[in-house]
Amino acid sequence: MIDLNDIISTTEFNPLIYWIIALMAIPLLSFFTTTFLKKIAPVWATLLLGINLSISIYLASQYWDTTGVSIRGNWFSIGDTQLTYSFLIDQLALIMLVVVNFISVLVHFFSMEYMRHDENKSRYFGLLGLFTFSMLGIILFYDLLFIFIFWELVGLSSFLLIGFWFEKKSASLAANKAFIMNRIGDLGFITGLMILYSQFQTFDLEGIKSLTVLSSIEDENWVAEYFKNGELVRNSLDGRWLSAAGIALFCGAVGKSAQFPLQVWLPDAMEGPTPVSALIHAATMVAAGVFMIARIFVILDAQALEVVAVVGAITAFMAAVAAFSQFDIKKVLAYSTISQLGYMVLAMGVGAYTAGLFHLVTHAMFKAGLFLSAGTIIHQLHQLEGKDVNFDPQDMRVMGGLRKYMPVTFICFMICALALAGLPGFSGFLSKDAILLNTAVWIDEKGGGFYFIEVLAFATVLITAFYTFRMIFLVFTGDFRLPKLIPASATLKPLQEGNVFLKLPMVLLAIGSLSIIFGFTMKAENTWFYQLIQDPIFLVPESYAAFNLMDLPHEWFENLHSQVVVISIGLALSGLVIAYFLFKPGAKFSASFAEKREPIGLVGQISFYHWYQNALYEKVILKFIIWKARRIAWFDRVILDGFINFIAKFQVVFAHLIAWFDRNIIDGFVHLTTYTTGRVGQLTRSVQSGNVQAYIMAALAFLILMLIWLLF
Amino acid sequence: MPLNTILLLGAALFCIGLAVVVTRKNAIAVLIGIELMLNAANLNLVAFSRFDAVELQGQVFALFVITVAAAEAAVALAIVIKVYQHFQTANLDKINELKG
Amino acid sequence: MPIENIIFYAFLGLTGLSALFILLSKNILYSAFALIATFIGMAGIFVLLGAEFVAITQILVYVGGILILMVFGIMLTNRLSQAKVETEVYNKFFGILISAGLFYILAKAIGMADFANIGWMKNAPSAPSSVRDLGMKIMTDYVLVFEVIGILLLLALIGAVRIAGNTREEGVDAA
Numbered sequence: 001m002i003d004l005n006d007i008i009s010t011t012e013f014n015p016l017i018y019w020i021i022a023l024m025a026i027p028l029l030s031f032f033t034t035t036f037l038k039k040i041a042p043v044w045a046t047l048l049l050g051i052n053l054s055i056s057i058y059l060a061s062q063y064w065d066t067t068g069v070s071i072r073g074n075w076f077s078i079g080d081t082q083l084t085y086s087f088l089i090d091q092l093a094l095i096m097l098v099v100v101n102f103i104s105v106l107v108h109f110f111s112m113e114y115m116r117h118d119e120n121k122s123r124y125f126g127l128l129g130l131f132t133f134s135m136l137g138i139i140l141f142y143d144l145l146f147i148f149i150f151w152e153l154v155g156l157s158s159f160l161l162i163g164f165w166f167e168k169k170s171a172s173l174a175a176n177k178a179f180i181m182n183r184i185g186d187l188g189f190i191t192g193l194m195i196l197y198s199q200f201q202t203f204d205l206e207g208i209k210s211l212t213v214l215s216s217i218e219d220e221n222w223v224a225e226y227f228k229n230g231e232l233v234r235n236s237l238d239g240r241w242l243s244a245a246g247i248a249l250f251c252g253a254v255g256k257s258a259q260f261p262l263q264v265w266l267p268d269a270m271e272g273p274t275p276v277s278a279l280i281h282a283a284t285m286v287a288a289g290v291f292m293i294a295r296i297f298v299i300l301d302a303q304a305l306e307v308v309a310v311v312g313a314i315t316a317f318m319a320a321v322a323a324f325s326q327f328d329i330k331k332v333l334a335y336s337t338i339s340q341l342g343y344m345v346l347a348m349g350v351g352a353y354t355a356g357l358f359h360l361v362t363h364a365m366f367k368a369g370l371f372l373s374a375g376t377i378i379h380q381l382h383q384l385e386g387k388d389v390n391f392d393p394q395d396m397r398v399m400g401g402l403r404k405y406m407p408v409t410f411i412c413f414m415i416c417a418l419a420l421a422g423l424p425g426f427s428g429f430l431s432k433d434a435i436l437l438n439t440a441v442w443i444d445e446k447g448g449g450f451y452f453i454e455v456l457a458f459a460t461v462l463i464t465a466f467y468t469f470r471m472i473f474l475v476f477t478g479d480f481r482l483p484k485l486i487p488a489s490a491t492l493k494p495l496q497e498g499n500v501f502l503k504l505p506m507v508l509l510a511i512g513s514l515s516i517i518f519g520f521t522m523k524a525e526n527t528w529f530y531q532l533i534q535d536p537i538f539l540v541p542e543s544y545a546a547f548n549l550m551d552l553p554h555e556w557f558e559n560l561h562s563q564v565v566v567i568s569i570g571l572a573l574s575g576l577v578i579a580y581f582l583f584k585p586g587a588k589f590s591a592s593f594a595e596k597r598e599p600i601g602l603v604g605q606i607s608f609y610h611w612y613q614n615a616l617y618e619k620v621i622l623k624f625i626i627w628k629a630r631r632i633a634w635f636d637r638v639i640l641d642g643f644i645n646f647i648a649k650f651q652v653v654f655a656h657l658i659a660w661f662d663r664n665i666i667d668g669f670v671h672l673t674t675y676t677t678g679r680v681g682q683l684t685r686s687v688q689s690g691n692v693q694a695y696i697m698a699a700l701a702f703l704i705l706m707l708i709w710l711l712f
Numbered sequence: 713m714p715l716n717t718i719l720l721l722g723a724a725l726f727c728i729g730l731a732v733v734v735t736r737k738n739a740i741a742v743l744i745g746i747e748l749m750l751n752a753a754n755l756n757l758v759a760f761s762r763f764d765a766v767e768l769q770g771q772v773f774a775l776f777v778i779t780v781a782a783a784e785a786a787v788a789l790a791i792v793i794k795v796y797q798h799f800q801t802a803n804l805d806k807i808n809e810l811k812g
Numbered sequence: 813m814p815i816e817n818i819i820f821y822a823f824l825g826l827t828g829l830s831a832l833f834i835l836l837s838k839n840i841l842y843s844a845f846a847l848i849a850t851f852i853g854m855a856g857i858f859v860l861l862g863a864e865f866v867a868i869t870q871i872l873v874y875v876g877g878i879l880i881l882m883v884f885g886i887m888l889t890n891r892l893s894q895a896k897v898e899t900e901v902y903n904k905f906f907g908i909l910i911s912a913g914l915f916y917i918l919a920k921a922i923g924m925a926d927f928a929n930i931g932w933m934k935n936a937p938s939a940p941s942s943v944r945d946l947g948m949k950i951m952t953d954y955v956l957v958f959e960v961i962g963i964l965l966l967l968a969l970i971g972a973v974r975i976a977g978n979t980r981e982e983g984v985d986a987a
Contacts, residue, residue: 690808693734693742697906700730704913711921713820713860715927721824721857723918725850727911728831732843734907738899740885741840744847747878748831751854754870758863763936768949771863771941775950778866778873779961783968785878789885790976802889805902 002214003227004200007207008084011072019059020071020087023097024136026052027104030129034122041122042115045129046108052132053101060094064532070142070206080229084204088142091532092357096139096291099361100284103368104132106505107279110372113501114275114379124164124273131157131280138288144193145203147292151189151256154285155182161280162272174268181265185255192249196299199224199235199245205295209539212299217541242544246304249296250311257289257341260315264614266338267322270330270394274378277330278371282337283364290344290360297353298539302546309349309442309453316342317456317463322610324467325599328394329374332471335610336420337367339460343435346457351549352438353535358524359431362419362513366428369416369509376409376498376506377402377475381482384495388488396474397594398485403476405495408503410476412510417472419513421465421572424522427515432461434524437564438549441556445547461568465575470583474593478585481594523561718759725752739792739802743785750781820860827853838898840890844882851875865943 030048034041063069068090075083108128115121134157137150155178163175197203199222200211215224223236253259258266269281280286293300293308300308316339323335340363347356374394381393391398403410419428436457443454480495497503511517518527538545582589599608609615689695725748732745754774761770796802830849837843851874858867890897927933950958 691805693804693903697734697903697910700910700914701906704910704917707917707921711917711924713817716922717824718857718861719922720919721828723915723922724828725831727915727918728835730914731835731907731911734910735901735903736899737902738840738889740882740889741843741899743885744834744840744843744882747847747874748834748850751851751870751874754866755854755857758858758861758866760933761863761941762861763933765862765937765941765945768941768946771866771946772949772954774863774866775869776957776961778869779965782873782877783965785881786972787968787975789881790972792885793888793976796889803900 001225001227001232002210003230004202004207004211004233005082005227005229007210008072008082008086008202008204010074010084011070014069014071016059016063016069016089017071017087019055020089020140023052023055023059023140024133026055027129027133027136031126031133034129035126037122041125042108042112045125046105046112048129049101049105049108049132052136053098053105056094056097056101059089060098063089063094064091066090072204072206081201083145084143084202085146086142086204086206087140088205089140092291092294093139095357095361095529095532097136099364100132100135100139103279103283103364103509104128104135106368106372106508107275110278110375110502110505111273111275113499114375115273120164124161127157127160127164128276128279131161131285135284135288138291142205142295143203144196144205144208144296147295148186148189148193148252151252151288151292152186154288155179155186155256158182158269158280158285161276162269164272164276168271170268171271174265174271178265178269181262182255185252185262188248188251188254192245192247192252195237195241195245195248199237199241200226201228201233201235209298212539215541217543222541222544239544242301242540243303246296246300247307250293250300250304250308253289253293253345254311255289256292257286257345258315258338259289259311259342259345260318261613263315263319263338264610264617267331267334267610270328270334274330274371274375277334278368278375281334282367282371286337286341287344287360287364290341290348290356293345293348294353294357297348298536300538300546301540301544303544305349305351305546306450307349309346309439309450312342312344312346312349313453313456314342315339316346316460318342318611318613320460320463320467321603321607323607324463324470325604325607327396328392329377329396329399329471329475330371330394332396332467333367333370333374336370336464336467337363339464340367340420343432343457343460346439346453347435350439350442351535351546352435352442354530354533355431355434355438355524357533358518358527358529359428359435361529362427362431362518365509365512366416366419366426369412369506369513370420372502372506372509373409373413373416376502377406379502380406380495380498384482384493386488389486391482391486396471397596398482399475400478400481400594401476402480402495405480406497408497409506412506413476414472415510416513417468421468421575422461422568423465423572424569425515427513427518430515430518430521430524430527433565433568434530436461436568437524437557437561440560440564441549441552444556444560445552458567458571462571462575465572466579469576469579473579473583473585473590478590485594522565715759719756722752722755722759725749725755737803737805739795739804740789742804743788743792746788747781747785750777753777816860820857823853823856823860825853826850827857838901839896840886840899841883841897844879844886847882848875848879851879862941865946 026048030045034045037044066089068088070086070088072084072086075085077083108125111121111124111128115124118124131154134150134153138147138154141147141150159175159179162178163172166172166175193203196208199215200208202208202211211224211226214226215222217223217239218236220239221236222239222242223234225232225234227233255262266281266286270277272281319335319338319342323332323339326332326335340359344356344359344363347353347359377399378393381391381398385391385393415426419426422428422432439457440454443450515521518529521527524530535548535550537548581587583593584590599605606612729745729748729750729752732748733742734745736742736745754777757770757774757777759770761768761774764770792802795807799807801807827850830846830853833846834843834850837846851870855867855870858864858870886897
């Protein structure tokens, strides 16, 4: 039997804690100081983040080969309940540290140009610092309570940055939407926390994992036995709570990682500045959900994982469909982000832990690159706006032929897009291939109705390639459509390539999207990432645990791999080809594209309106809530208010009775007293006649009486 | 000259003075009664002084009483005159500002 | 009956009757004049009692001073156009009753007192005192009281003048 206090006991002092504190303190310092700076705010914030990146790289180089350094301490105690904090520096955390800081620095750098003319740029850079701080908190802490705290902070900074231009109605609405959707997910997170705490009485992940290993299933009950403060604790829950805990925690990830059915906030979140979209809504914050699943991966049971896989597959497919008819370049990227996040979640669901995290890292690179490229385009188009020239610089209908004007941007965008489409030679290929392979193997083992997941996953490959190249053809090939749409803009300065602030981050991220970064190979297993991070073994009791992929025969992977590679490359290429024929310069769709208001046909409508999910929410859920609110208001007004009014009326009547009693009985008594006193006063007053002679007589009369008494 | 006779005269004078003081409305008449009473006291003092030929305390006291009576009469009459100027009357029953 | 006694009773009668007149008369002026008679009668009794200086003082102060003041007071506080300077009378019953009661008690007390047996009176030297002795006493033993009473009289007279005499406005007086 294990003692909980031993598991969560304070570790020996480790100088690493200073580095951890520094990692989190520097972005926080940036948040607190940058807001008060004026001109040097961007430089200062970028500098601080640069220091942070250096620390991350240093730590990564120092702890690369260790299996993980855990630091734990006592936070506070209430009674015999001990709350701890703990950090875990393992390879996953190190990679995430570097990725987050790297992209954060690049985004800071990019923003120096992008936000140059914004009045509130000090606030902007401060919030970027807050976001980085929160994200690093999630990565570094190994304690669900702290992860939750920083999780909320991430949600807050996301809210603040989406609503950065809050004077725009749509931006503040989008911020609210993101916040509320995240709240719904967080409700699940809290539920999961409560289930786990009631079972294990600790939030420490190490403790939870250790106790999960020791817990067992007895008569369909999930039993955990351990010592706490020397006393035997035996917590027994229905076995379904084990699945429920995993699904509830996954709900948090659903909100944060924009999974079906809560993903509707992410497209709206594009109201924020584009670098923010790159940092938060493509590369890091939305990945937090996946990261969190990775952290709790081993305590998910088979049912929970199935839910995760199904949700991921549905999300990936739905978002991919939604992406192919959008006009707004950032919306396309937003839906593609949701789609790719769906892939990651799917990977987690099928047990492909490493593949999911690999995709998380590669996606962070190429999606940030895509967003920054799009940001460059938007920024440069924005320069063309003038007094008489008003257009939406995010709308692809005003673009076209930008390859001629912005070659560097084109190349970077192209590389990242190829990675997104999953073509060989680019990082996205490796990770997506790994996910597809693992999914295929998992479904072969699982069988049954789960084949639809595979269908969705492969269909998404096709659609991804299609919308990616549709975007490229529409944006970069053909003629520049803006002068045609708005003739006045032709007279202004020509469209230019962005300066070094915009170019450098793009180029770096494009380089990061090459598969060569991860190894000179076509197979994901051969990359250093796979060498570093292995799939863990599930810790839940055996009867509830999912099968481990690595337990399956290796030949299955070998056999399926060639098929999967061929099919995925084939699908991606066919997507490319379809896109080419539909949207090449002069093609049918390309020609009519600029005039279109919205796509026609059932598929186009479904895609454009994202499966009518927003409409559904508004029509059904919102209406239901409003209807319910009205009913409750009616109940309040009629029943509760009626009751209260009745009491009030009774009180008034009662008060009248008391008033009568007061007036007649109590006041009567008082009046009687005063009347008596007054009469007595009147009586004694009459003696005071004011006449001296009367006084003399009285005095003498008494004198005589006294003398009579004395003498006789 | 029996002592008792003189003392009875003093008592009679005192009581007459008292009656005058009590019954008269006019302030001057009241003062007259007071003088009578003072003299009645003087009569007693002088009567007993006959038995004190060495110290003569009675006579000395009577002298002082006369002096004080003179002072009192002067002040009292001044007040009466002032009161009369103020209230336009010297009748004591009208001057009852202190009436409760 | 020796002549002394006749004179004594005559003075006694004068005093008592004039006092009664004061009591019975409503006319203040008559009362004031009757008071003169009373004082004179008492002065006579004082002489007979061997207190000549007190008697002289009685006549000087009362008749010469106080009564003149009284008459002036009467004149200043009554409208002289009236036929008679009369005072109204009230409290008759209670006044007379109290006075009579007091007189009864005093008379009873005097009757009860046994003066003949009081030591200091019985052993008193019968030698009559003289004005000289009185003067000596006042100027030696009682000189302090004498001076104080003189100052008192002076102050009282100044005060009386201040009260009655000043009819000017206070503000003007202060200026």
